[in-house]
Amino acid sequence: MAESARPTSPPRIPAQQPSPLPHPRRWWALCVLGLAQLMILLDSTIVSVAMPSLQAELRMADGDRPWVVTSYTVAFGGLLLLAGRIADHAGRTRVFVSGLVGFAVASAAAGASPTAQALFAARAVQGAFAALLAASALALVATSFPDPGERRRAIAVFGALGGAGASLGVVLGGLLTQGFGWRWCLLVNVPIALVALLGAAWMPRDRSPRVDGRIxxxxxxxxxxxxxxxxxxxxxxxxxxxxxxxxxxxxxxxxxxxxxxxxxxxxxxxxLLPPTLVRDRGRVAVLLAGGALMMSQLSVSLFLTYYLQTVLGWSALAAGLGFLPISVVTTATATQLGTRLLPRFGPRVMMTAGLCISACGLFQLTLLGPDSAYPTSVLPALATFSVGLGGSFLAIMNAATSGVPAQDAGIASAVVNSVQQVGGSIGSAVFNTVAASVAAAFHGSTRAATLHGFTVAVRYPLGVLLLAAVATATLARPQRRAPDAVRAGERMGP
Known part of the structure; x- marks a missing residue:
């Protein structure tokens, strides 16, 4: 009896393993990864300004013109999920380097294309390797920064560079087309990819566990x-x-x-896609917000391109420079404001607020008229939209990869990229279709009809942003404990 009454010692708890120390070259890795992200999004818009001269030289029919962009986006968006799982299986650094090499070769082939069909094929190969780059790059950013605060700053820079790439593509496309010809809009990727490839040699080794088994x-x-x-x-x-x-x-x-x-x-x-990644309501909210924002961003790009050139009469180069405020404000918001507010308010508040602020910017665009001035009317709308864009994208990218097992980081980043790609494709298609049909039915000058079509069409992404804000606020709400459990916890309090 005495033996049984002896108090038992508490079970020994194994000492917690220290978190891995951050690698000293992690910020160098971010520079390389950000350069690749900028390049692949730059390539989605850089050929837009070069389209007239490209079409004339290759004797391309009007019906085939959309394939210059579509062949890239279809391969990019369609292969992202597979690319994410390949990165988890084969190793993200290896896949990232392979993507850089393949993208450079495909870009060179596209720039040297003798026919339209050869250009379409090369652009499709570009999109396939862009999927490998996008899926592996975000995963490497998430796993290279174990400290949550540093990870937020890194993702802010990474996301801002990606957002800047789409806007800078129009600027760079105008400069290269005007100075060197349309082929350099594609050949410019070669030196960028080579610089990133050299930088990848000094990136820290990815030590995340890989997924076992077959794809x-x-x-x-x-x-x-x-x-x-x-x-x-x-x-x-x-x-x-x-x-x-x-x-x-x-x-x-x-x-x-x-x-x-x-x-x-x-x-x-x-x-290929673990069901646990999409069963979480918070992650579903992240995907909805990401798709809505990309839909609105591409709609704004189309709106601004035609408004500045058709309505205001700007040159292609001047119109490209008109996009710069989007890049500047988005980058500043994500890196300076978003990184400070995200730890305080959390992804739910940041995504919801960012979606609403971006919607306010789109509403300002609906008020533009034929005589609206860029500094007093267009610029404030772009600034408002970009503030919401920068804050939301930081929360989306951070929440998309947080709480995910290291071996699934590649597929997690691929999912959010896939949703953004599909959202952007749907958004641009809806925007163009509505704008064209409304303009065709408008009685007035071509300039007035174009503006009316765009101001009506922009209401659609505006509505999507507001619906996504409501869905995000609802789905990302933290789960509450049952009342009985709460009362029991209070009775068991200190």
Whole structure:
């Protein structure tokens, strides 16, 4: 009895393993990764200004013109999920370096294309390697900075560079086309990729665990095929209309493939997309916010391109410079304001507020008239939109990779990139279709009809931003404990 009454010693708790020390070259790695991110988003817009001279030299039909951009975006968006899982299996640094090499070779081939068909093929290869770069780069940023505060700053810089790439593409495209010809809009990627490749040799080694087992080939075919067909359908809607049989067939076919992909992921031994990543309501809110913001960003780019050149009569180069405030304000907001407010308010408040602020900027664009001046009317709208953009993107990128096992960081970053790509494709297609149809029905001058079409079309991404803000505020709300559990906790208080 005496033996049994002896108090038992508490179980020994193993000492907590110290968190890995940050690598001294982590900021150098961020410079290299950010340069690659800037390059792949730069390439999505840099050919826009060069389109007239490109079309004339290659004798490209008007109906084939959209494929200069579509061949890139379809391959990019469709292969992101597969690229993310390849990075988790093969190692993100290795995939990142392979992506740089492939992107440089494809860019050189695109710049030297003798025919339109050769250009389309090279652009598709560019998009495939861009998917490898995008999926591995964000994952490397998340795993290279174990400290949450440093990770926030790193993701802010990384996201700001990506956002700046899309805007700077128009500026650089105008400069290169005017000074050297359209081919340099594609060849410029070669030296950028080579610089990033040299810098990658000094990046710290990625020591994150890799995913074991084989890649889910069936899931890859269904998921990547569904995204590819969906992006293709949205891109064709700009030229053929949403009611065209080819467009409806592509949209329904893509949706069916994605449903089959979701069923497959619940049964696969090693799923391409772990279901736990999309069962979290907070992560769903992140995906909705990311898709809505990309939809609105591309709509603003289209609006501004045509407004400055068609309505205000600016040159292509001057119109490109008109995009610079978006890059400057977005970068400043993300790196200076967002990094300070995110730890205090959390992703839910930052995403919701950012979506609402960006919606205010779009509302200001609906008030523009033929005689509106850039400094007093356009610039304030762009500044308002960019403040919301910078704060929201920081919260989205941070929340997309936080709380994810290290071995799934690649697929987590690929998911948010995929949603943004699909959202951007849908947004640009809807915006162009509405703007063209409204302008065609307007009775007045071409200048007035163009402006009216754009001011009506911008209401659609405006509405999407507000709906996404409501969904984000609702879905990202922290779970509350049941009342009985709360009262029990109070009774068990100190």
């Amino acid at each position: 889910d080939v069936s899931g890859a075919v269904l998921g990547c095929g569904g995204l590819t067909v969906l992006v293709y359908g949205c891109s064709r809607a700009e030229a053929d209309g949403w009611a065209a049989p080819s467009v409806l067939g592509a949209l329904l076919g893509g949706a069916a493939l994605l449903v089959a992909f979701g069923v497959r992921q619940t049964r696969a031994a090693v799923p």
